[in-house]
Amino acid sequence: MKTKQLGNSDLFITPVHFDATAIGGSAWEQSAAAIHRALELLSRISQTAVTVLAVVLVAVIAWFDYVTGDFSLALFYLVPVVLATWYAGRVTGWFIGVLSAAAWLVGDPALSHSYGHPLMPYSNAVMLALIYGIVAQLLSTLHRLQAELQERVERRTASLAEVHHRVKNNLQIISSLLMLQAEKLSNAADKAVFDECRERIYSMARLHEQLYSSGKFSDMDFAAHLREMAEMLVRSHTPQGCILALEVRTDPVAVDLDTAVTLGLIANELLLNALKHAFGGRPAGRLTVELHGGNSNQMTVRDDGCGLPPGFDARKNPGLGLELVLGMTRQIRGEAKIENDPAGGTCIRIFFPPLKTAKTEPQSKPTYHD
Numbered sequence: 001m002k003t004k005q006l007g008n009s010d011l012f013i014t015p016v017h018f019d020a021t022a023i024g025g026s027a028w029e030q031s032a033a034a035i036h037r038a039l040e041l042l043s044r045i046s047q048t049a050v051t052v053l054a055v056v057l058v059a060v061i062a063w064f065d066y067v068t069g070d071f072s073l074a075l076f077y078l079v080p081v082v083l084a085t086w087y088a089g090r091v092t093g094w095f096i097g098v099l100s101a102a103a104w105l106v107g108d109p110a111l112s113h114s115y116g117h118p119l120m121p122y123s124n125a126v127m128l129a130l131i132y133g134i135v136a137q138l139l140s141t142l143h144r145l146q147a148e149l150q151e152r153v154e155r156r157t158a159s160l161a162e163v164h165h166r167v168k169n170n171l172q173i174i175s176s177l178l179m180l181q182a183e184k185l186s187n188a189a190d191k192a193v194f195d196e197c198r199e200r201i202y203s204m205a206r207l208h209e210q211l212y213s214s215g216k217f218s219d220m221d222f223a224a225h226l227r228e229m230a231e232m233l234v235r236s237h238t239p240q241g242c243i244l245a246l247e248v249r250t251d252p253v254a255v256d257l258d259t260a261v262t263l264g265l266i267a268n269e270l271l272l273n274a275l276k277h278a279f280g281g282r283p284a285g286r287l288t289v290e291l292h293g294g295n296s297n298q299m300t301v302r303d304d305g306c307g308l309p310p311g312f313d314a315r316k317n318p319g320l321g322l323e324l325v326l327g328m329t330r331q332i333r334g335e336a337k338i339e340n341d342p343a344g345g346t347c348i349r350i351f352f353p354p355l356k357t358a359k360t361e362p363q364s365k366p367t368y369h370d
Helices: 022-044 047-068 071-088 090-107 120-183 188-214 222-237 257-277 320-331
Strands: 002-005 243-250 284-292 297-303 335-340 346-352
Touching: 047 071, 047 090, 071 090, 071 120, 090 120, 120 188, 188 222, 188 257, 222 243, 222 257, 222 284, 257 284, 257 297, 257 320, 257 346, 320 335, 320 346
Parallel strands: 002 243, 243 284
Antiparallel strands: 284 297, 297 346, 335 346
């Protein structure tokens, strides 16, 4: 048994579109990335270093205040207060706030001549210290809430990963039990039924494994799973004596877990059906698998085999595999088109809604074309 598989460079064609707004967007992304790197660097340095940096900023702002005598510079003292509070804690933020108020008080020698009452500058400095202290208190509370939320998210992520890991292990146990039971059977047809069930279970187990390995549990890119499944099934189910070329063309298509499991089972049935019926007794063949996104996502399984028999009606005489495909297509509110390819062979297309509308669109029945 030989299998010919096309390389990645032959299978993927990525369209490139020029956008006039790309330059502006790129500049904004670069600025945001620079700010993100700076914040990451600040999070790595010690609290002492952050405190020293805040004190230096206070000194610089006080110097400008001394030179210009501008009252509005009091607003700029919020920068070291925020920096110290966020990265060094509430107490440090209060300290920098008091220091900023004192620097504002002594940084402007003309204050005593600007107010009618000699104590007015000092009362203003106390008000500034209180304002800076309130800002530090609010920021420290926000930072604490963010840390608690992050901790909850990490615990939830770890719990979900553990759940998917256990589900995958349980599915593998079921697959092993089916394999042990199949070994006791003497009828080849019965063994084939058990093997098909094991393939379906393996498809679901791999999805759960990919989910807990990636750490993303809300959605996943189905393209990688589809490619892996197609290559695995072709390696294990290519008819003996047939050189089969597998061609996979996929776009990134995000789906939720329920849709991914259902699509995986549909793809598994379509691929097994093609490998079982399309290439028997042939020296060579081609199997094409496609996945494209858009307003309506589309998954296609096409072979160049003998095609559908004359008068075939999927609604009247579906086998178990095709019946599963049609039922699961309805489950994801999709549409199935089963027809003979004009170039020869069978072409089955599954249309299903994108992730954002998959749970809101009304259910539609699949259509069939002979």
